[in-house]
Amino acid sequence: MNSNTFRAPVRRTAAAATVVALAVGPVLLAAPAAQATDGEHREGKAGAVVLRTGLDVSLLGETVKVPVRATLNEVQAPESENKTALSVKVQGAEEGKPIDILSADVATSTATVDERKAEGYVNLVKARVHVPGLPALALVEVEKVTSKAVCEAGKKPVAESNVLGHVQALGKKVTLTAGGRTQLDVPAVGRITLDLSRTSTTTRTAAATALELDVEVNPLNLGVAKVKGTVTLAEATCETPDGPAPTEKPTEKPTERPTEEPTQEPTEQPTERPTEKPSERPSPRPTEPADDGGITTNNGGSTPTQNLAETGGSSATPYIAGGALALLLAGGVAVALTRSRARARG
Numbered sequence: 001m002n003s004n005t006f007r008a009p010v011r012r013t014a015a016a017a018t019v020v021a022l023a024v025g026p027v028l029l030a031a032p033a034a035q036a037t038d039g040e041h042r043e044g045k046a047g048a049v050v051l052r053t054g055l056d057v058s059l060l061g062e063t064v065k066v067p068v069r070a071t072l073n074e075v076q077a078p079e080s081e082n083k084t085a086l087s088v089k090v091q092g093a094e095e096g097k098p099i100d101i102l103s104a105d106v107a108t109s110t111a112t113v114d115e116r117k118a119e120g121y122v123n124l125v126k127a128r129v130h131v132p133g134l135p136a137l138a139l140v141e142v143e144k145v146t147s148k149a150v151c152e153a154g155k156k157p158v159a160e161s162n163v164l165g166h167v168q169a170l171g172k173k174v175t176l177t178a179g180g181r182t183q184l185d186v187p188a189v190g191r192i193t194l195d196l197s198r199t200s201t202t203t204r205t206a207a208a209t210a211l212e213l214d215v216e217v218n219p220l221n222l223g224v225a226k227v228k229g230t231v232t233l234a235e236a237t238c239e240t241p242d243g244p245a246p247t248e249k250p251t252e253k254p255t256e257r258p259t260e261e262p263t264q265e266p267t268e269q270p271t272e273r274p275t276e277k278p279s280e281r282p283s284p285r286p287t288e289p290a291d292d293g294g295i296t297t298n299n300g301g302s303t304p305t306q307n308l309a310e311t312g313g314s315s316a317t318p319y320i321a322g323g324a325l326a327l328l329l330a331g332g333v334a335v336a337l338t339r340s341r342a343r344a345r346g
Helices: 003-036 317-345
Strands: 045-059 065-072 075-077 081-083 087-094 097-113 117-129 140-152 158-169 181-186 190-201 205-217 224-239
Touching: 045 087, 045 140, 065 087, 065 097, 075 081, 075 097, 117 205, 158 190, 158 224
Parallel strands: 045 117, 140 224, 158 205
Antiparallel strands: 045 065, 045 075, 045 097, 045 224, 081 097, 087 097, 097 117, 117 140, 117 224, 140 158, 140 205, 181 190, 190 205, 205 224
16 A cells, blocks of 8 residues: 555644644633633631620629620731730729639640631640639630631641540539530529530531630629639631742633634645555556466455456467458458459459
């Protein structure tokens, strides 16, 4: 087979590839531009706090309520922060004297944020919480609690909280259920509801709280009639950043049409040379198979049993030519005799 037969598929393939490349080009250029219009790059956020109170104190003989809003070691980031204060005092609710709302052996809160991750963390060890009107009785005591919230780009946010060791509320040991609520009633003192190891996550945020107390007590001591509100221990939160910003500026506007139209015929010559040299003379046309017992050939014909002349005739050709020449001479003699007889008669 002539080697040019192999070139046509290569040329058609090259032309098809050119058309596909030119057609896809505008789409590829448009992709970065679409990403750039998604919105502003969002930074991560993180927060942590050892203690937060939201208490309202009613004083004896007075109709007003004294709000007690206190926090210990509350930190916020984008910029990394940490605090390690061990106590917080408030005053004005217990005959004007300052009281320690919380004291602890270890109280650490940390918030860190970088371009890929935001994390809040709290560690609290041997902590005691007091409320106005109960100076000798701790509202709650904990051995150790931790909370952690981690939000990393490309990953699901994680929140975890642990309460380790014993917990006492209003002087009584409390058996806590992981992820549940426990209610404690103390006669002549009040009621506390404890919410243990509460966590929540969304697609971009996480929050963890080791212990939250819903408080309602009636001390009737030191001028305090009633204390009601919430106390939160060891809270951590985070919000996922978008991740590192792209380093290359995307194409501002994609091209609407290809810069070149594909040519009908390929512009490049085949890269490979034919492996066989074309024959200088055309191959003879195969002869029809004969029924004279010849040898079958590779091309489907047969090898003749008799030799052929170089002109392509059979071996009877000389005899046929001789016969034709004899007939021609006989005809010429007959014509000559006819003419001579006509002259004689005339």
